Amino acid sequence: MFKAILIDKQDDGQRVGVETLDEDRLPEGDVTVRVACSTLNYKDALAITGKGPVVRRFPMVPGIDLAGTVEHSDSDEFRPGDAVLLNGWGVGETHWGGLAELARLEGRWLIPHPSDFNFQQSMAIGTAGYTAMLSVMMLERHGVTPEQGEVLVTGASGGVGSYAVALLARLGYEVAASTGRREEAGYLQALGAQTIIDREELSAPGRPLGKERWAGAIDSVGSHTLANVLATTRYGGTVAACGLAQGMDLPSSVAPFILRGVTLAGIESVMRPRADRVEAWRRLGELLTPEHLDAITQTITLDEVIEKADDLLAGRVRGRLVVDLAK
Numbered sequence: 001m002f003k004a005i006l007i008d009k010q011d012d013g014q015r016v017g018v019e020t021l022d023e024d025r026l027p028e029g030d031v032t033v034r035v036a037c038s039t040l041n042y043k044d045a046l047a048i049t050g051k052g053p054v055v056r057r058f059p060m061v062p063g064i065d066l067a068g069t070v071e072h073s074d075s076d077e078f079r080p081g082d083a084v085l086l087n088g089w090g091v092g093e094t095h096w097g098g099l100a101e102l103a104r105l106e107g108r109w110l111i112p113h114p115s116d117f118n119f120q121q122s123m124a125i126g127t128a129g130y131t132a133m134l135s136v137m138m139l140e141r142h143g144v145t146p147e148q149g150e151v152l153v154t155g156a157s158g159g160v161g162s163y164a165v166a167l168l169a170r171l172g173y174e175v176a177a178s179t180g181r182r183e184e185a186g187y188l189q190a191l192g193a194q195t196i197i198d199r200e201e202l203s204a205p206g207r208p209l210g211k212e213r214w215a216g217a218i219d220s221v222g223s224h225t226l227a228n229v230l231a232t233t234r235y236g237g238t239v240a241a242c243g244l245a246q247g248m249d250l251p252s253s254v255a256p257f258i259l260r261g262v263t264l265a266g267i268e269s270v271m272r273p274r275a276d277r278v279e280a281w282r283r284l285g286e287l288l289t290p291e292h293l294d295a296i297t298q299t300i301t302l303d304e305v306i307e308k309a310d311d312l313l314a315g316r317v318r319g320r321l322v323v324d325l326a327k
């Protein structure tokens, strides 16, 4: 038997609770993992609250991230006792995920657990930190360097935003952090932000082009915010778009692209090839310190996850939530 969060569909909506399940109910897969830690991501909160169409199959165990130890393996790549990590691959959407004491998965979705981190730390990073790293790598690939000037991070006190600020600052970029929570200015400065911007400056409908300011940007917000970021990105700059916390729309024009040569680069973490994942986690190991992880993270139990999902979607969670399955 194992404990898990289970989402089930009812005639009048969905039902979610912490349940004790028989191992026979685990889905197909060649590797069974004893989950040590998972996390609560934005997507998990959408799945748990039913506020977004994340779950594709019911009943579903949510949790797009997990870290733990292999208990059983029919895969050539992993043996019992191996420490492993999973981010994405549709887990928690189409296949039972990490918010459970046990998970049965495809070995090809797993990577060896990064040796720079323990389970708590890798889940403190989770998909949010890994996506922030992919976004930073995208700016680097497009030639955005610290010498070029300010780089903007939106949704800065969220999970992706917090890591984007910390990683960019560590790499020597001058970071401007946009947040709706002025009270988190000290937190963002401690992570390395040099300038704090009120998100209202960016979230209302704006003009197709504005004064050039950003050498690059990482946007986890979308909608008018992304449109305004594009409109104020400097000639030849790059904006990495990875989220939709304000909205999925993009009420913009082609002006930033055809008049300033701005690049809008999409970030997708879920189906990313394994080599990119391993490289992103290598860079995370190089750049993040235990102090970053402690500053960004709070730890909760499986029983606390459901109530925290509402807080996360309401923007009341700072940084990241680690779910410790041993607690």
Ligand SMILES: NC(=O)c1ccc[n+]([C@@H]2O[C@H](COP(=O)([O-])OP(=O)(O)OC[C@H]3O[C@@H](n4cnc5c(N)ncnc54)[C@H](OP(=O)(O)O)[C@@H]3O)[C@@H](O)[C@H]2O)c1
Residues within 6 Å of the ligand: 041, 042, 043, 127, 128, 131, 154, 155, 156, 157, 158, 159, 160, 161, 178, 179, 180, 181, 199, 203, 220, 221, 225, 241, 242, 243, 244, 245, 246, 267, 268, 269, 270, 312, 313, 315, 317, 319
């Ligand atoms: N592309 C990918 O593969 C990928 C991977 C991971 C996450 N994501 C997406 O990235 C986004 C952020 O994820 P997360 O885990 O960092 O979530 P999160 O911790 O909830 O952070 C989102 C942040 O966005 C800001 N925000 C919230 N509502 C807003 C609004 N109405 N207008 C403007 N800003 C708002 C808030 O920051 P402030 O309070 O500081 O303003 C909030 O903390 C989500 O949309 C998620 O789905 C995408």
